[in-house]
Amino acid sequence: MHGRSRILPIAVRWSMTLCLGLAISGVAGAQILEISAARISGTGWTAQRLHATLTTSTQGDQFSLAAGVAQAGKRKLWRHARLQCGLQTARGWACRQAHLAVEDSPWGALHGDGQVQLRRVGGSGQAMLALRAAQFGSARLQVQSTAAGQWHLTAAGSLPVAGLVRALTLLPATWQTSGQARWQVQARGANWAKARQIAFELQGSQLQFSSPDGLQAAQGVALQLQGDGAYTGQWHGTARMRWTQGGVLWSPWYWTAPAAALRIQTRWRQTAKAWQLDQGSIRWPGLGRGGFALYRPTRGGVLRWQIRNMDVAMAPLYANWIKPLAPPGGLAAQLQASGHVRFSVAGEGGLSALKWDLRNAALSSSRGHLAVTGVNSRGAWSRTGKTSDAVLRWQSAELYHIPAGPLHVELVLNPQGFQLQQPFTLALLGGDLHFRHLAARWAGPRSGFSMSGDLRGVSMAQLTKIMHWPPFTGTVSATIPELRYHAGDITTSGALSAQVFGGEVRVGDLRIENFLGVLPLLRTNVGISGLRLKPLTDAFHFGYISGVLSGDVKNLTLLDWSPKAFQAQFHTVPVHGVSQKISYAAVQSLTRLGGGNGISGFFQGMFLRMFKTFAYAHLGMGVHLKDGVAELSGVGTEDSGFVILQGQGLPRVDIVGYNRRVDWDELLARLKTAMHSGAQVGTGE
Amino acid sequence: MTKQGWLKTQGWRSVLALGLLMALSACVTVNIYFPAAAAQKLADQVVGEVYKAAAKGALQAPVAPAVSAPAPTAPARSAAPATNSLSMASPYHAASYLLAMGFSAISGTAEAAANLNASSPGVQSARAQVEALATQMHPYFVSGAVGYTANGQVTIHDAAAVSLPQRAPLNGLVSSYNQALSNLYQQIADANGHPEWAGQIQQTFAQAWISKAPAGYWYQSPSGQWQKK
Numbered sequence: 054m055h056g057r058s059r060i061l062p063i064a065v066r067w068s069m070t071l072c073l074g075l076a077i078s079g080v081a082g083a084q085i086l087e088i089s090a091a092r093i094s095g096t097g098w099t100a101q102r103l104h105a106t107l108t109t110s111t112q113g114d115q116f117s118l119a120a121g122v123a124q125a126g127k128r129k130l131w132r133h134a135r136l137q138c139g140l141q142t143a144r145g146w147a148c149r150q151a152h153l154a155v156e157d158s159p160w161g162a163l164h165g166d167g168q169v170q171l172r173r174v175g176g177s178g179q180a181m182l183a184l185r186a187a188q189f190g191s192a193r194l195q196v197q198s199t200a201a202g203q204w205h206l207t208a209a210g211s212l213p214v215a216g217l218v219r220a221l222t223l224l225p226a227t228w229q230t231s232g233q234a235r236w237q238v239q240a241r242g243a244n245w246a247k248a249r250q251i252a253f254e255l256q257g258s259q260l261q262f263s264s265p266d267g268l269q270a271a272q273g274v275a276l277q278l279q280g281d282g283a284y285t286g287q288w289h290g291t292a293r294m295r296w297t298q299g300g301v302l303w304s305p306w307y308w309t310a311p312a313a314a315l316r317i318q319t320r321w322r323q324t325a326k327a328w329q330l331d332q333g334s335i336r337w338p339g340l341g342r343g344g345f346a347l348y349r350p351t352r353g354g355v356l357r358w359q360i361r362n363m364d365v366a367m368a369p370l371y372a373n374w375i376k377p378l379a380p381p382g383g384l385a386a387q388l389q390a391s392g393h394v395r396f397s398v399a400g401e402g403g404l405s406a407l408k409w410d411l412r413n414a415a416l417s418s419s420r421g422h423l424a425v426t427g428v429n430s431r432g433a434w435s436r437t438g439k440t441s442d443a444v445l446r447w448q449s450a451e452l453y454h455i456p457a458g459p460l461h462v463e464l465v466l467n468p469q470g471f472q473l474q475q476p477f478t479l480a481l482l483g484g485d486l487h488f489r490h491l492a493a494r495w496a497g498p499r500s501g502f503s504m505s506g507d508l509r510g511v512s513m514a515q516l517t518k519i520m521h522w523p524p525f526t527g528t529v530s531a532t533i534p535e536l537r538y539h540a541g542d543i544t545t546s547g548a549l550s551a552q553v554f555g556g557e558v559r560v561g562d563l564r565i566e567n568f569l570g571v572l573p574l575l576r577t578n579v580g581i582s583g584l585r586l587k588p589l590t591d592a593f594h595f596g597y598i599s600g601v602l603s604g605d606v607k608n609l610t611l612l613d614w615s616p617k618a619f620q621a622q623f624h625t626v627p628v629h630g631v632s633q634k635i636s637y638a639a640v641q642s643l644t645r646l647g648g649g650n651g652i653s654g655f656f657q658g659m660f661l662r663m664f665k666t667f668a669y670a671h672l673g674m675g676v677h678l679k680d681g682v683a684e685l686s687g688v689g690t691e692d693s694g695f696v697i698l699q700g701q702g703l704p705r706v707d708i709v710g711y712n713r714r715v716d717w718d719e720l721l722a723r724l725k726t727a728m729h730s731g732a733q734v735g736t737g738e
Numbered sequence: 739m740t741k742q743g744w745l746k747t748q749g750w751r752s753v754l755a756l757g758l759l760m761a762l763s764a765c766v767t768v769n770i771y772f773p774a775a776a777a778q779k780l781a782d783q784v785v786g787e788v789y790k791a792a793a794k795g796a797l798q799a800p801v802a803p804a805v806s807a808p809a810p811t812a813p814a815r816s817a818a819p820a821t822n823s824l825s826m827a828s829p830y831h832a833a834s835y836l837l838a839m840g841f842s843a844i845s846g847t848a849e850a851a852a853n854l855n856a857s858s859p860g861v862q863s864a865r866a867q868v869e870a871l872a873t874q875m876h877p878y879f880v881s882g883a884v885g886y887t888a889n890g891q892v893t894i895h896d897a898a899a900v901s902l903p904q905r906a907p908l909n910g911l912v913s914s915y916n917q918a919l920s921n922l923y924q925q926i927a928d929a930n931g932h933p934e935w936a937g938q939i940q941q942t943f944a945q946a947w948i949s950k951a952p953a954g955y956w957y958q959s960p961s962g963q964w965q966k967k
Contacts, residue, residue, distance in 0.1 A: 267897030268909060300902050307906035377906060381914045382871055572866035574859055610859040617859040680857050 084109045095247070098125050107140065114140040116148055130220055132157040138169065145172020145179075153184060160188040160216035176200050189216065190233075202244035209237045214257060224262055232260035232274070251290075252281040260299065274299030274310070282321070289322040292330075305377035313338040319345070327351055340373075341365030355402045367392040367414050383541055384569040387418040392428065408433040422569045424451040427459075434466045441466050442474070454519050457481050462491070470494040476506075484510030484528060490535075501539030507532055508551070520614065527588060529553050542566050548580075556584035556601070575611040580604075581623065585631075596639025599632050600625040600672060616678060616717075624673030624688050634666040635698065635706070643697055643708050645723050670701040676720070683720045685713050772938045776854040780926070781939075781946035784856065784865065789950060792872035792879075858929035864922040871915045877904070884912060885956030885964065890923070890944030891916045895956045895964055919943075 086107040093100050102121025108114065116138055123131040138151035148169035155163040165186025172179050177199045185191040192210035214232045218224050234257045242248040260274040275298035282290030296315040301308050319333030333345040343363030349356050371390035379385030392414025399406040414428040425447050432443025443464045450457040458480025464471045472492040479486045490505040513525035534547030548561035559580040566574040584602040591597075604623030611617065625633060635643075674697050675686035687695035691709050698708035715723075855861075875892070878884040878900060885895040892915055897905050920936075923943060927936040948957045948967075955967045 263898070266894065267905060268894075270898075270902055270905070272902055302902040302905055304909050305906050307903050309903075377910075381874060381907060381911050382867065382918075567863060567867065570867070571870040572863045574863040612859040612862055617862070 098123070100124075114142060116140040116146075125220070128220060128222065130158060131155045131163075134158075136169070145170065147172075153186065158189070158216065159220035160186075160213065163189050165189060188213070204242050204244075206238070206240045208239075209235075211235045214260060218262070225264075228262055228264050228269075230260075230262045233258055234260075247284070249284050250282070254279045258298075268304035269302060271301045272299055274301065280321070287322065287324050289320070291318065292321050293318040306374065307377075308373060311338040311340075325351070327354075335360075335363075337365075339366075340369045357399075357401045359397070359399045361397045362395060363397070364393065364395045367394055367411070370394065382570060384418065384423065387420060387569075388416050388423070389419070391415045403436075405436045406434065418569070422453055426450070432464070432466060434468075436468050438468055443471065455482065455516070457486070462488075469496070481508070481511055482515045483512035484508065484530070486511075499539075501537060503535060503537045505533055505535045513553070526591070527554065536563075538568070541568055541570055543568050554584045554586075554589045556603075557582050558584075572613045573611075575609075575614070577609050579606040579609055581606075583628075586625070590639060596642045597634075597636035597666065598639045598672070599634045600669075601628045601631055602626075602672075604673070618679050620675075620677045622673070622675035622686070625669075625671060633669050633672070633701070635669050635672070636666050640667065640698070640706055640708065645726055667704060667706045668701045669698055669706070671699040672697070678717055681717050683715050683717045685710055685715060685720075772932075772935055773854055774938075774942065777935075777939055777942040778946070780854045780856050781943045782950060784922075785943065785946040785950050788865070788869055788872050789952065791869040792876040793952070795873050795876065854926070855929045856926055858925065860925040861922070861929050864918065864925040867918045868915075868922050871911065871918050874911055875915055878908060878911070879951075879955050882954070882956050882966070883908060885958060886944070886947045886951065887958045888944060888948075888960045888962075890940040890947060891919060893958070 086109075088103075088105040090103040091101065093103060100120050100123045102119075104119045106115075106117045108116075116136075118136045120131065120134045122129055123134060133156035135154050136148075136151055138148035141147040141149065146169075151167050151169055153163065153165045153167060163186045165184050167182065167184035170179075170181040177197055179198075180194075180196040182192070182194040184193075190210060190212035192208065192212070194206065194208040196204055196206045198204035212234055214234045215230045217234060218230045219226065224230060234255055236256075237254045238251065239253075240248045240251040242250075255278040256276075257278075258275045260276070261270070261272050263270040274296070277295045277297070278292065279294075280290055280292035282288050294317045296310045296317075298310050300310070315338070316336045317333065319330045322329045322331070328347075328349045328351060330345070330347040333347070334342070335345060336342045341364045343365070344361040346359045346361070347357070367390040371388070375390075376386060376388070392412060394409055394411045394414070396407065396409040398404065398408075409430065409432060411428060411430040414430075415424075415426045416428065417424040427448025428446070430443065430445045432445075433441040434443075435441060443466050445460065445462050445464065447460045449459065460477070460479055462477045463474040465474050470493040473488065473490065476487065476489050479488070486506060486508055488504055488506040490503070492504075493502045494500045508529065508531040510528045510530060513527050513529055516522075516529075517525040529551050531549050531551035533545075533549050535545060536549075537544050537546070543563070543565040545561075545563040548559045549563065551558045551560070559582075561578050561580070563577040564575070566576075582603045586598040586600045586602050589598075589602070602623055603626050604621065606619050606621040609616065609619040609621075627633065671688040673688035677684040677686070685695060687697045687710065688699060689696040691707075694709040694711040695713065696707065696709050698706065700706040875884065881899040882896055883894065883899040883905075884892050887893050892912055894908065894912060897908060900908070920940070923940040924933065924936045926939050927933050951957060951967045953967050956964055957967065958964055
């Protein structure tokens, strides 16, 4: 009994709060020693309602140990555990062919076999525990202690991770987990109640998890976690992780382990207030590298994190981290990026600060709608209310194949968005686009971009060629009052006004839906006043017409930039000092446009050719396009026809159309024919 | 004719005139109800083409369907309040009732023609967006990862039916597709001058998405139970 009695003081020293009951009794030749303890606890663990029974008899000694609850921290690991074995006391205590039964554990009910050995070697005690259970895997633990209480623990085993995840509550209880883990732990301490050093290694393979909706999941993950720690008033140490296989889905993101392992290493620290990771580093082959830090309060509070000086390639960053956030079908989902960016980002209940330095980047959309090259940008943003500066430069850009020149813009960033530091000008199609105002808001009902400015001297010839519109010459200047972009739609708050051909074109109520998306839809109303017909018809090779044109296009609707509906009417207005004349070629063009074959009569044609121009009183035309059919009208009616041209004086030429309904494609073909066949006539004006 | 007889005759004439007036006023109100047959025909056509485009995987500008089925309309409804014929004791009420009923019987055979226009640019653009997204959604429908709800939208049925990389954009796709579908229903309603029809059009499409769905597609019954075509 000497060996037994020496064990007891050690157990007593373990106890922080101990209620011990000791009873020795004898029944039918057997002696029974019972020890019970209400609670025994050490650093980070507690066992409650312990009851140890030693029965000695002529058949042999039996030992049993029951624990009501064993818990690590606040998590209950085991409930109603019971160990039973035949006890051999020849050389220390040996509990061979021990049977362990646990009613409830993170692995469910456990039934396992193993052995326990306690012996005294020299001045130190040694405890060994080996355990194997179908649900639990296996564990082997060896502890050596000196009489002074210094101890050294070595443990290793393998176990299904499902129980480990549940035990440590790493994931919500409703999530499914599977996989295997091999583990090793070494620890030492100055006394039984407190560990002073620890080293651990965990190798997981075929790790899987899945949320109930399947949108957070992992498959085939292999990773290795190593670490060490020491207690010097608080726990601190280092940890390293390697991710070598498998894929992780955290909708909308999905990452696969890179061919060369992803490596993370950090220093960790546990204080009374928080868990901290600092001086962390990430090496993500194929993406980049950088540092990180994390602060997690233990008693509630907001998780704080920082990613510092990440130097990454834009292509994988955009494809795997940014693009998944973009709505499918939108512009951002079509873009590819290249270049490099160095950034730092911090979060505290959401993104709180960002600092970036983008170098030699490029953006292009798969459909060719947008291309920007030579992009460099530097700046910072903070959610805390301070403004900061940013610079954006690019070498060249293309929007719908419309080229734009180099850009240098300086911005002021505030928590809600950004605005221009000073106006800037962008070269565009031989002219420029001057930005008086450019701003963005990240969130809220007015989120998106807004701008106002002026279009100055933009070449219509270049624009019409790029857009595959009928050729136009001259330049266009316009005032853009306020143009807003929000969620793929563009709207204006006022009328865009452009000065063309000596007159004014006003574009009001402009709205473009699904801009840069599939089949963009444009709706607007256009007003035209004071357009000089001479330069206009010169541009179109339509034949010569002089006069002043006014009119409007109501409810103009373009689908994928092709007209689908409108109600247009144009007519000349007499202006003092401006003659109203039309050439023979223009008469021919108008006749074709109205549905005729030109002036076909031999004598009629020969007679009219004798005159360079003809005076007219009214000229005009109306087109109502709907469902692919254009309904034509003129400046008046005659019989059942509509008057396009009402001549004046002698010789007088009138053009009257009788075919009011015409297929839109047919009308476009007529316009094309008229513009290409209309010879230019010199009039001397 | 006695004075009493004359008064009686005049009274009946007044009653008749009043009844005629009421009957005529009743014929002014013509309520055009939702053109269910035309909507069903349009839905079948659009849904069929979207399924076809999605299976083909090609994005093409949709051709405007030319649906011009006459819409069933409500018979010209009398503006007169419904009255209990048993309570009509006076000749005045009797005449009014008979005239109104008679006119209703005649006008009940008349139909106000109403076509569902699906050729507006707004509808075409909305359809193009639906078809573009339907092409991306197709593998998810085929695998059973998503299915149609009973109200003409889509929802995730079994995300695990597709691989992890395929699952990543699933939530966003479903959300965008539902927005595109809602936009389509609203654009059809708007194109027909009845924005308030969007809900009924959606319900009509809901039936079409399910009835014309290829074999293997999943859908929800009105009670929310999942079923496989």
